[in-house]
Amino acid sequence: MTPPLGDIAHLGHVELLTPDLDASVDFFTRILGLTENGRQGDSVYLRTWDDYEHHSLVLTAHTTSGIRRTALRTSSEEALGRRVAELEAAGHTGRWVSDEPGLGPLYVTSDPDGHEVALYWGSEWYQAPADLKPGLKNQPQAKPAHGVGVRRLDHVNFLGADVAANAAFTRDLLGARPTEQIVLDTGRLAAQWLTFTNKSYDLVYTEDWTGSRGRLHHIAFATDTxxxxxxxxxxxxxxxxxxxxxxxxxxxxxxxxxxVYEPGGNRIELCNPLTRLVLAPDWPLVTWTESERSKGQAWGLKTIESFHTHGTPPVA
Known part of the structure; x- marks a missing residue:
């Protein structure tokens, strides 16, 4: 197994599908404050102001909602080669594509649930145009003067038919380490939070109550405060x-x-996890029991029922 903080450097970007591309673009740019950074075919490329890469989010017109691709940047070209070799040795075959602007070749495979995962190394650093030049040279882009002004893409929460198998794929073949999890009274793993960095989590797998595969619970953007x-x-x-x-x-x-729900139907989380880092190399995996989870949130209103039932794409 690759050591924590190893071959995967960070979550790069995600591609969301939307049946209403124009309305979704308006939501992410006008409401959340992302910047449009190009179009290609049926896809629009958007970026958060503190991202150094070409895009943080891809919106693609489709007949339904959901997630198509989750892209992870490796820590080097050699690290990319190691991950590809281990994936293929484990039977997770993929394909090489060069279909995204600002990026080098991507190796596209999938987790056991069918979620598309892309690994890449080559990345074009963003150069802000004159009207988006920041006041500080160590900041890639000026903060937006409108909307929420989210800082960065923070994490992805997948819905999966088999949490244990998907989490094992992410741990054993990509090198993530789990930080927290939910284990039901039956012993079944119902959710696991995993990180590639010193953030407390980058990817989450949550049990899909419908038994479906390849669906999305939400993607999240971090705010400053x-x-x-x-x-x-x-x-x-x-x-x-x-x-x-x-x-x-x-x-x-x-x-x-x-x-919140964006116009295409995908759930979007706005979160502020910036003060919580996992710095301990021997961080103990925190396990929550079924009874502990039934108590709901730390504080605030009881968890709404749709939080457990809504996912994209919708199923009958």
Whole structure:
């Protein structure tokens, strides 16, 4: 197994599918404050202001919602080669593509559930145009003067038919380490949070109650402060954005959060986890029991039922 903080450097970007591309682009740019950085075919490339790469999010027109690709940048070209070799040795065959602007070749494979995972090394560093030049040279882009102004893509929460198998794939073949998990009274693993960095989590696998494969629970964007989450709730209220739940505080990972639906139907979390880092190399895996989880959030209102039932794409 690759040591923690090894061959995968960080979560690069995700591709979301949307049946209403124009409305989704408007939401992510005008409401959340991302910047459009190009179009190609049916896809629009967007970036957060503190991302150094070409894009943080790809929105692609489709007949339904959901997630298509989750891209992870490796720590070197050699690390990319090692991960590809181990994936193929374990039977997770993939393909090489060069279909995203600003990036070198991507090795595209999938986890046991069918979620598309892409690994890459080559990346074009973003150069801000004159109207987006920051005041500080160690910042890639000026902060947006509108919307929430989310700082970066923070994490992805997948829905999966078999949490244990998907988490093992992420740990054993990609080198992530688990930080927290939920284990039911039957002994079944119901959710696991995993990290490639010193953040407390980058990817999450949560059991899909429908038994479906390859679905999405949510993607999350981090804000600078908790107050930004409160401001985001007001902005969403003013702009008729559906607020599912929050602002509240999670017990697991202690994240302060707001969940909304973007116009395409995908759940989006706005979160402030920036103060919680996992610095200990021997961090003990925290396990939450079924009874502990039944108590709900750390504080705030009880978890709304749709949080456990809504995923994309929708199923009958």
């Amino acid at each position: 908790r107050e930004d989450i409160l401001r985001a709730a007001d902005i969403c209220l003013d702009n008729q954005v559906f607020i599912e739940t929050g602002p509240h505080k999670h017990a697991i990972q202690q994240t302060f959060f707001l969940y």
